[in-house]
Structure formats: C-alpha cells, structure tokens
Amino acid sequence: MTLRKIATIGNPVLRQLARTLSQSELSSPPMQTLIDDMIATMHDADGAGIAAPQVYESVQICVIEIAKNPRYPERPSIPLTVLVNPVLTPQTDETFEHAEGCLSVPNLRAIVPRFCEIRVQAWDHRGENLDFIAKGLTAGVYQHEIDHLQGQLFLDRVQNTKTITTWADFDRFHRAAFAETAKRIVQRFGQ
Numbered sequence: 001m002t003l004r005k006i007a008t009i010g011n012p013v014l015r016q017l018a019r020t021l022s023q024s025e026l027s028s029p030p031m032q033t034l035i036d037d038m039i040a041t042m043h044d045a046d047g048a049g050i051a052a053p054q055v056y057e058s059v060q061i062c063v064i065e066i067a068k069n070p071r072y073p074e075r076p077s078i079p080l081t082v083l084v085n086p087v088l089t090p091q092t093d094e095t096f097e098h099a100e101g102c103l104s105v106p107n108l109r110a111i112v113p114r115f116c117e118i119r120v121q122a123w124d125h126r127g128e129n130l131d132f133i134a135k136g137l138t139a140g141v142y143q144h145e146i147d148h149l150q151g152q153l154f155l156d157r158v159q160n161t162k163t164i165t166t167w168a169d170f171d172r173f174h175r176a177a178f179a180e181t182a183k184r185i186v187q188r189f190g191q
Helices: 029-044 136-149 167-189
Strands: 049-051 061-066 078-090 095-102 105-115 117-123 129-135
Touching: 029 049, 029 061, 029 078, 049 136, 061 136, 078 136, 095 136, 095 167, 105 136, 105 167, 117 136, 129 136, 136 167
Parallel strands: none
Antiparallel strands: 049 061, 061 078, 078 117, 095 105, 117 129
C-alpha cells in the first residue's frame, strides 16, 4: 500500500464528476491497489472517509471508516466500507445540522444540513451489491463522501457562512455544543 497525496480545495480534480466503473475495471489490479491506497491514506490522515478524487483519481470510489477517530470523537463507529458507483436516495426531507471538516479543505469546519435518513446502493470492492439505510450522523458521513464523487465539497452546502471556523476554534468554542447535538442525533437514530 502506498500513501497518496491528498488534493486540496482549488484543485480541478475535486470539481469533476467522477466516472463510473465497470465490473471488470473494478476487479483490475490498478483499481484494487487504488482502494488499498485510499484506505491507507485515510487511516494515515485520521479521516472518516476519503473519495478517489481526493487522491487525484476521478472514479466513483469512496471508502469510509470510523473507529475511535481522534478527529471525530462524537461520531458513532462505522466499519470499513468501500462504495463503488454509489447512488444515494434521501428517505425523508428532514435534515439535521452536521459539523463537517474535510481532508481536502485543511483546517476548516462548518455546519452543513444533511438528510436524516438515506438509502445507499453501490458495489463493494469485489463488485457485490450493497443496499442499506443509513441514519443520523452515519448518514451525514456517507453524504459527505458521495458528494466528492459529484464534484462537491462540504463548503458548497454551507447555508450560514458564519458557521465556518478553523479546527482550533471549533474545538475551543463549538465542539461542546456540537457534541450535545451529536448525542441527541445518536439517541434518536442510533447512528
């Protein structure tokens, strides 16, 4: 596995619609290596997820995992999940406020509205069908990563620009309030 360089805001690769993959392309050694490299890069950067465009590959792959992540202590655990060609379908119009950061937007966080419940349909890394419902904070993480495959960053979804803050000031002034909000969301949705 190789650690990949992470593209940051302003790089055109982050604004492209990533292309879908065929089953045969997914099973190829270069794509399987890409997935392994994405997982290693996500772990090295303490990310909750990473999408292929973030490592300069404009293809429809993202990986997600949260397990005692120091950057996201209020988030519920998410087992390692690989999504290929994902399709996200909101299951409700109801949204919640999600405090987000991004490996491609260093040192910034902001509040973003996310759907409370979504359906995710995709392939896993072997091309097997995935079809599941995600709720609450977990749904927010999936929405964030799938946005990358559509050429969107979390900053595009910010409705109140006054919520944009540095990581240090988020920790200093806002983390406690968000932790309370996160606790309520987890209690309501279990995720």
